[in-house]
Amino acid sequence: MIRIDQLTKRIPGGPTVLNRVSFLAQPGEFIAVKGSSGSGKSMLLRCLALQEKWDAGEYYVDGEDVLKKGFAGKLKVRREVAYLEEKPVLYPNKTGLKNVIIGSVTQTPAWRRWTGMVRSDDYMGAMDTIEKLGLLDKAHQRVDRMSGGERQRIAIARALVHGAKVIAADEPVSGLDPHTADQVLGDLKRLCKEQGVIVIAVLHQGDWAERYADRIIGLNAGQLVLDVKGRRLTEAEKRKL
Numbered sequence: 001m002i003r004i005d006q007l008t009k010r011i012p013g014g015p016t017v018l019n020r021v022s023f024l025a026q027p028g029e030f031i032a033v034k035g036s037s038g039s040g041k042s043m044l045l046r047c048l049a050l051q052e053k054w055d056a057g058e059y060y061v062d063g064e065d066v067l068k069k070g071f072a073g074k075l076k077v078r079r080e081v082a083y084l085e086e087k088p089v090l091y092p093n094k095t096g097l098k099n100v101i102i103g104s105v106t107q108t109p110a111w112r113r114w115t116g117m118v119r120s121d122d123y124m125g126a127m128d129t130i131e132k133l134g135l136l137d138k139a140h141q142r143v144d145r146m147s148g149g150e151r152q153r154i155a156i157a158r159a160l161v162h163g164a165k166v167i168a169a170d171e172p173v174s175g176l177d178p179h180t181a182d183q184v185l186g187d188l189k190r191l192c193k194e195q196g197v198i199v200i201a202v203l204h205q206g207d208w209a210e211r212y213a214d215r216i217i218g219l220n221a222g223q224l225v226l227d228v229k230g231r232r233l234t235e236a237e238k239r240k241l
């Protein structure tokens, strides 16, 4: 479970972009984040993944006080709370499988990224997850020859293989055609239920949030103005965003 209490983020010399945001997320929950441009959606995800410093607030992952941890403890949280960018940063000239095994800068020690050394259990674990995401036939293809949806799913597999308990996905389906977007969100939802992973995804456009999320939270000018079950939002709720 994760608990965010009164998260506040200020831009030095600038505005407060997140103002006392609080919510809980349970294992296996799919939470969509909505809010207009500039409302703080990406900043919220980046704060959860410790990509940004918190100015105030408390943050607990499985009961552990994250902000009181030292460097190594925070690095572990950055593996457990994987931040997926809109266009995932992958090694373009390596295969999907290599990307999943090697991981990102925060996921794998530098020597393993440089040597590319693969243990047989790493190989089996990666292939298993790639298969669950329906990409077995693409495992040995270079990622720069993959579609946007395939790259998204490789990034999801990579996060899971490296122990993600929370996937914080920033606009994971923006720019994808509706069929591919359905595949990516369907995979995320299934993994969330099967593996108890928490998914927090920015899904402002269209009706993706209403269709896939267990819960929808909404931001307006950095404040949490909505926290409801995943369902069609009323006109009054939409006006708050």
Ligand SMILES: Nc1ncnc2c1ncn2[C@@H]1O[C@H](COP(=O)(O)OP(=O)(O)OP(=O)(O)O)[C@@H](O)[C@H]1O
Pocket: 011, 014, 017, 035, 036, 037, 038, 039, 040, 041, 042, 043, 044
């Ligand atoms: N590094 C930064 N320096 C200054 N302002 C920033 C910085 N990062 C974010 N902001 C400001 O914080 C606010 C929230 O930004 P954020 O990227 O979280 O918005 P968003 O809701 O994700 O928007 P969009 O839907 O357009 O991506 C914006 O007003 C943005 O200009």
